[in-house]
Amino acid sequence: MLAMNYRGPFRVRADRNKPYPEILHPNDAIVRVTRSCICGSDLHLYHGLVPDTRVGMTFGHEFTGVVEEVGPGVQKLKVGDHVLVPFNIACGTCPFCKQELYGNCHESNPEATAVGGIFGYSHTAGGYDGGQAEYVRVPYADVGPEVIPAWMDPDDAVLLTDVVPTGYQAAEMGGIKKGDTVVVFGAGPVGIMAAKCSWLFGAGRVIIIDQLDYRLEFARTYAQCEAYNFRSLGDPVLFIKKTTDYFGADVCIDAVGCEAAGSAMQTLTGRKMLLQAGSSTALFWAINAVKKGGIVSVVGVYGPTGNLVPIGNVLNKGLTIRANQASVKRLLPKLISHVQNGYIDPKGIITHRLPLEEVAEAYHIFSQKLDHCIKPVLVPAAA
Amino acid sequence: MENIPEQFAHIKGWGVDADPENEPTYPMKHYTGDDRRRMNYERPPRQTNGIEVLHSNERPGLTAVYGTSSPPSGLSGVIRRFAFRFSEGSFGHWLPLILADRVNMIEGIFDDLRHGFFPNIMAERGWKAEWKYNKKGLAKRALIGALIATAAIVLLSKNKGPKKRQLAASDDDWLHRW
Numbered sequence: 002m003l004a005m006n007y008r009g010p011f012r013v014r015a016d017r018n019k020p021y022p023e024i025l026h027p028n029d030a031i032v033r034v035t036r037s038c039i040c041g042s043d044l045h046l047y048h049g050l051v052p053d054t055r056v057g058m059t060f061g062h063e064f065t066g067v068v069e070e071v072g073p074g075v076q077k078l079k080v081g082d083h084v085l086v087p088f089n090i091a092c093g094t095c096p097f098c099k100q101e102l103y104g105n106c107h108e109s110n111p112e113a114t115a116v117g118g119i120f121g122y123s124h125t126a127g128g129y130d131g132g133q134a135e136y137v138r139v140p141y142a143d144v145g146p147e148v149i150p151a152w153m154d155p156d157d158a159v160l161l162t163d164v165v166p167t168g169y170q171a172a173e174m175g176g177i178k179k180g181d182t183v184v185v186f187g188a189g190p191v192g193i194m195a196a197k198c199s200w201l202f203g204a205g206r207v208i209i210i211d212q213l214d215y216r217l218e219f220a221r222t223y224a225q226c227e228a229y230n231f232r233s234l235g236d237p238v239l240f241i242k243k244t245t246d247y248f249g250a251d252v253c254i255d256a257v258g259c260e261a262a263g264s265a266m267q268t269l270t271g272r273k274m275l276l277q278a279g280s281s282t283a284l285f286w287a288i289n290a291v292k293k294g295g296i297v298s299v300v301g302v303y304g305p306t307g308n309l310v311p312i313g314n315v316l317n318k319g320l321t322i323r324a325n326q327a328s329v330k331r332l333l334p335k336l337i338s339h340v341q342n343g344y345i346d347p348k349g350i351i352t353h354r355l356p357l358e359e360v361a362e363a364y365h366i367f368s369q370k371l372d373h374c375i376k377p378v379l380v381p382a383a384a
Numbered sequence: 385m386e387n388i389p390e391q392f393a394h395i396k397g398w399g400v401d402a403d404p405e406n407e408p409t410y411p412m413k414h415y416t417g418d419d420r421r422r423m424n425y426e427r428p429p430r431q432t433n434g435i436e437v438l439h440s441n442e443r444p445g446l447t448a449v450y451g452t453s454s455p456p457s458g459l460s461g462v463i464r465r466f467a468f469r470f471s472e473g474s475f476g477h478w479l480p481l482i483l484a485d486r487v488n489m490i491e492g493i494f495d496d497l498r499h500g501f502f503p504n505i506m507a508e509r510g511w512k513a514e515w516k517y518n519k520k521g522l523a524k525r526a527l528i529g530a531l532i533a534t535a536a537i538v539l540l541s542k543n544k545g546p547k548k549r550q551l552a553a554s555d556d557d558w559l560h561r562w
Binding site for chain 1: 408411412413414415416418419421422423425426427428429430431433437438439440442443445446447448449450451452453454456460464468472475478479481482484485486488489491492493495503504505507508509510511512513514516517518
């Protein structure tokens with residue numbers, strides 16, 4: 002079958018010789034992919050920043066598809082169901098899943114205890130092949146996958162597998178109170194969605210910070226928020242202090258993660274020399290820009306070693322840091338309803354649609370921010 | 385869970401301020417008390433197949449399901465097996481894994497060649513898109529690359545020059561001495 006094949010940093014290809022996936026567990030399903038996005042966090046893999054990313058692997062944790070085959074233990078899903086598949090692989094029975102921490106399942110990733118299983122996200126996240134392929138194996142098929150409602154556009158559905166829940170949970174973890182000023186670092190798809198969702202919690206002011214003008218322009222329109230380029234602000238922390246009467250933002254959201262720009266020292270030690278788990282510039286700014294007693298919500302992805310952050314300021318300012326991989330299954334019922342009610346327009350962030358055969362070009366466009374790319378979607382010919 | 389008060393009965397005031405409503409991780413987590421059961425929960429049936437799967441030494445064994453993409457092999461596999469001797473909190477775990485990834489990239493090229501496939505690295509890097517959307521940038525990169533290559537050639541040839549002359553001089557000296 003046709004599938005994306007990782008060959009090393011900045012090198013991927015569409016491979017026609019990938020073996021068709023098999024049922025390996027009674028609760029598995031095989032899904033024929035109908036849509037598959039490239040996530041901003043896939044770029045961390047593509048850039049070689051996530052340890053144990055092996056050559057030959059297929060990426061892709063945001064996908065929808067039609068159930069082609071089910072294992073003998075699968076009760077709810079049927080062959081022919083069109084499903085959206087959360088990026089978390091969750092068993093539904095471990096103590097973490099039982100408490101709705103579906104992103105922290107203890108029975109889906111043997112290779113690391115700090116992260117649950119994720120489709121197509123290196124062996125550090127379980128070694129599963131992902132959905133940038135014609136077919137994919139979906140473990141625990143009765144737990145994660147959700148049948149797409151008949152009224153829902155498949156383009157909306159594919160964004161409910163990660164981008165929308167992650168953006169929503171970023172705002173939710175911020176504990177936003179009515180009238181709060183929320184600052185979102187990063188105007189990628191998740192940051193834009195976090196800004197959009199902050200209004201749903203009653204934010205009084207939403208500010209987004211990035212370095213790419215075309216993304217800031219997009220965020221202004223899509224998320225109806227203020228948008229500033231940190232390159233022209235000089236010191237973004239000082240700007241936020243000044244614009245909040247020298248008080249600090251009520252809530253800061255890090256929607257960038259390990260490839261943040263803006264600090265030469267962080268870029269050198271984190272992204273070039275790999276002495277830390279990527280560059281933590283956005284988290285650094287978030288901690289320093291939030292008010293005393295404020296909340297910092299982290300959904301940006303970092304590597305597993307460690308990062309330089311001003312932890313002394315976290316202590317002295319009495320901050321609360323909240324972070325997690327989005328618990329997609331927990332949030333889906335609410336988010337489906339929000340899409341139906343028109344509160345969120347997920348497909349509005351899709352800017353590029355490419356056939357799976359052009360996966361190398363798609364990665365390059367997204368990675369290099371060419372052609373004003375916000376969100377690329379891959380569509381297999383068999384979709 | 386029921387025996388916990390008894391267990392702490394000797395501690396005066398144990399639990400008087402415990403407040404089940406004070407759950408700072410809500411709504412991410414709907415606290416049920418299952419954490420107290422630790423690993424003693426009913427596990428799903430285990431996946432079985434013959435491939436090698438490395439597991440973190442911070443857990444007793446494999447999870448019920450796991451991915452089967454790219455089992456460890458070759459030199460990179462040796463390095464990965466070494467890395468998994470160390471816990472996730474150790475640089476001894478992660479740094480060898482990064483090294484293994486780089487070794488694996490080179491193994492991948494040899495593997496392609498072994499199978500009679502010559503990888504088109506320009507295509508794999510998606511340069512067709514660069515040509516389509518950023519011709520100016522591509523030309524700039526090509527120019528910078530050409531300048532660096534030219535500079536390197538000039539420098540190398542300069543370095544070779546004096547050595548030759550030095551040799552010639554010493555040859556002369558040698559001749560004069562005789």
